[in-house]
Amino acid sequence: MQDILFDFISKYISLTDDEKNALLSLDLFHSVKKGTVLLKEGQKSKDSYFVLKGCMRKYYIIDGEEKTTAFYTEMEVLTPHCVISKTPSEYYISCLEDTILTISNTDMEAEVNSKFPKFESMCRLLSEEISAKQQIDFDEFKTSSPEQRYMNLLQARPDLIQRVPQQQLASFLGIKPQSLSRLRARIFEKKS
Amino acid sequence: MQDILFDFISKYISLTDDEKNALLSLDLFHSVKKGTVLLKEGQKSKDSYFVLKGCMRKYYIIDGEEKTTAFYTEMEVLTPHCVISKTPSEYYISCLEDTILTISNTDMEAEVNSKFPKFESMCRLLSEEISAKQQIDFDEFKTSSPEQRYMNLLQARPDLIQRVPQQQLASFLGIKPQSLSRLRARIFEKKS
DNA sequence: ATAACCCGTTCACTTAAGTTAAGAAATTCA
DNA sequence: TGAATTTCTTAACTTAAGTGAACGGGTTAT
Numbered sequence: 485m486q487d488i489l490f491d492f493i494s495k496y497i498s499l500t501d502d503e504k505n506a507l508l509s510l511d512l513f514h515s516v517k518k519g520t521v522l523l524k525e526g527q528k529s530k531d532s533y534f535v536l537k538g539c540m541r542k543y544y545i546i547d548g549e550e551k552t553t554a555f556y557t558e559m560e561v562l563t564p565h566c567v568i569s570k571t572p573s574e575y576y577i578s579c580l581e582d583t584i585l586t587i588s589n590t591d592m593e594a595e596v597n598s599k600f601p602k603f604e605s606m607c608r609l610l611s612e613e614i615s616a617k618q619q620i621d622f623d624e625f626k627t628s629s630p631e632q633r634y635m636n637l638l639q640a641r642p643d644l645i646q647r648v649p650q651q652q653l654a655s656f657l658g659i660k661p662q663s664l665s666r667l668r669a670r671i672f673e674k675k676s
Numbered sequence: 677m678q679d680i681l682f683d684f685i686s687k688y689i690s691l692t693d694d695e696k697n698a699l700l701s702l703d704l705f706h707s708v709k710k711g712t713v714l715l716k717e718g719q720k721s722k723d724s725y726f727v728l729k730g731c732m733r734k735y736y737i738i739d740g741e742e743k744t745t746a747f748y749t750e751m752e753v754l755t756p757h758c759v760i761s762k763t764p765s766e767y768y769i770s771c772l773e774d775t776i777l778t779i780s781n782t783d784m785e786a787e788v789n790s791k792f793p794k795f796e797s798m799c800r801l802l803s804e805e806i807s808a809k810q811q812i813d814f815d816e817f818k819t820s821s822p823e824q825r826y827m828n829l830l831q832a833r834p835d836l837i838q839r840v841p842q843q844q845l846a847s848f849l850g851i852k853p854q855s856l857s858r859l860r861a862r863i864f865e866k867k868s
Numbered sequence: 869a870t871a872a873c874c875c876g877t878t879c880a881c882t883t884a885a886g887t888t889a890a891g892a893a894a895t896t897c898a
Numbered sequence: 899t900g901a902a903t904t905t906c907t908t909a910a911c912t913t914a915a916g917t918g919a920a921c922g923g924g925t926t927a928t
Contacts, residue, residue, distance in 0.1 A: 546819060553815040568808040575815070601793055608800040615807035616760040622814045623745040623767070626850045627738060629886090630915075650876060658818045663915050665877050670914090821916095822885075842906060855885050857907050862884090 485513060488536050489586060492559060496606040503600055510596075512586035516579050523564055523577040530589040532563040538583025539647060543655075544575045552652040555580070555644055561610065580648065630659045631667050677705060680728050681778060684751060688798040695792055702788075704778035708771050715756055715769040722781040724755040730775025731839060735847075736767045744844040747772070747836055753802065772840065822851045823859050 486508065493499060499507075516522070516538075523529055525545065533540065535556050542554040542562075553575075556562045566573040567590060597604040625633060634657055638645060645653065654664040678700065685691060691699075708714070708730075715721050717737065725732065727748050734746040734754075745767075748754045758765040759782060789796040817825060826849055830837060837845065846856040 542815075544815065544819060551819045553818050554811075563804065563808070565808045565812055568804050574812070597797075601796075604793075604796055604800055608796055608803060611800060611803040611807050612755065612760050615803050615810060616755070616757045618807060618810050618814065619746075620757055620766075622810065622817070623734075623736065625814070625817070626745050626847070627736060627743045655818070660916060661876075662878085662917080666915085669877085852886060853906075854887080854908085858885085861907080 485536055485584060488559075489534065492534070493606065496609050497602045499602075503602070506596070506599070510588070510592060512588055514585055514587050516583045516585065518579055518582050521576055521578040523566075523573055523575075525574060525576055526572045528566060528570070528572055529564060530567055530591065531587050532561065532567060532589070532593070533577075534561050534586040534588075535559065536584040536586065538585070539580040540577055540583060540585070541580050541648075541652060542575055542577055543652075550652075551655045553656065555648060555656065557643070561614065563611075580652075625658070630657055630663065631671065633657050634664070634667060634671070677728055677776060680751075681726065684726070685798065688801050689794045691794075695794070698788070698791070702780070702784060704780055706777055706779050708775045708777065710771055710774050713768055713770040715758075715765055715767075717766060717768055718764045720758060720762070720764055721756060722759055722783065723779050724753065724759060724781070724785070725769075726753050726778045726780075727751065728776045728778065730777070731772040732769055732775060732777070733772050733840075733844060734767055734769055735844075742844075743847045745848065747840060747848065749835070753806065755803075772844075817850070822849055822855065823863065825849050826856070826859060826863070 489507075489512075490499065490504060513536075522531070522533070522540070533556070535558055537558060540556045540562065541552050542556075542564075543550045543552040545551070562577070564573060564575075564577065593603075593607070597607065624636065628636065637653075637657070648656075650664055651661040654661040657664065659667070681699075681704075682691065682696060705728075714723070714725070714732070725748070727750055729750060732748045732754065733744050734748075734756075735742045735744040737743070754769070756765060756767075756769065785795075785799070789799065816828065820828065829845075829849070840848075842856055843853040846853040849856065851859075
């Protein structure tokens with residue numbers, strides 16, 4: 485499990501054994517049961533997550549309805565908005581499946597960053613990369629219809645369509661569950 | 677003009693006069709005429725921008741149509757995706773108004789970052805902040821109707837509605853210009 | 869085992885966005 | 899200034915998403 489983390493890090497910087505041990509001493513690894521809510525609306529938190537195995541989702545509750553806006557699966561990093569802005573969270577984070585992840589908090593990161601400046605480089609690279617990818621995702625969302633978005637998802641993340649309930653997928657695509665059903669039927673129609 | 681940059685930086689780190697002079701020696705400041713295209717589709721670039729005065733837009737050309745997905749105004753930073761991914765750009769960046777901005781490239785940044793580690797901290801903080809803000813914007817987009825998005829924009833960035841042509845605003849809101857016209861008429865109707 | 873509940877699908881209906889086209893208003897340019 | 903072009907609006911029509919309700923399959927709980 486640790487190797488997954490180190491492999492991930494090695495995409496950005498190379499670590500000495502000393503640095504690896506420093507990381508391991510931090511007790512980062514956690515196993516979380518399906519359904520666990522890691523962050524709630526209104527809560528203040530300093531925790532960031534890195535998914536080693538499993539799936540997490542971000543959702544809002546708006547007018548009593550859950551609106552899922554993001555999923556995080558293997559090898560993905562999530563730093564909630566409230567961690568950066570230091571304000572109460574506007575949304576929930578929960579585990580869709582039994583999930584193994586690392587949990588790190590801002591204080592730990594600050595300490596590691598000051599001890600090993602290399603880490604700060606990694607964090608910068610990583611957040612630039614995430615930010616750039618998000619830009620593209622957002623642009624793609626804006627410039628496509630719901631049907632195109634679904635077709636895109638089918639290409640880009642076919643696993644999600646399998647492992648995620650339809651109603652959550654629907655709001656992820658910016659539509660209602662009934663519309664997703666209909667849209668899927670329409671696509672299936674076209675194929676034949 | 678330089679003070680705007682230094683004020684901006686001071687939100688993240690504090691600079692010595694030495695550091696300020698090092699920055700000033702880099703010839704960052706540029707004045708760009710309305711309509712100038714700074715980045716084209718297919719082009720590789722290492723340049724990032726910081727808008728001091730004016731407005732820039734990002735747009736795609738899809739099936740011969742311009743699709744505007746973002747605007748950058750005073751005090752906003754833009755690092756195009758292609759700079760991070762080191763691939764040809766999928767989109768265009770152009771100036772909507774006469775614009776004063778700083779242009780910096782990855783090589784310069786790498787040099788400054790290694791000379792003054794403080795800068796790397798700032799870059800990390802900044803890109804974390806941008807990334808977090810983007811997340812929220814994207815979530816808001818997904819969970820709202822076009823009409824709500826327009827009302828939001830009216831609240832959050834009333835200046836944009838004044839300074840940006842309707843057709844560009846429309847695709848920024850994920851709809852067609854005709855729909856935006858209609859939607860505006862609908863809202864105006866409701867008010868009276 | 870049966871009732872209660874949750875989920876996905878389907879249907880009929882409403883509402884709003886896409887499309888095509890035309891005209892009015894504003895801007896550009898000669 | 900006046901012609902040309904572009905931009906914005908309006909309208910009629912088409913298509914797709916939102917809404918409310920009902921149905922069936924599957925799971926959970928009692």
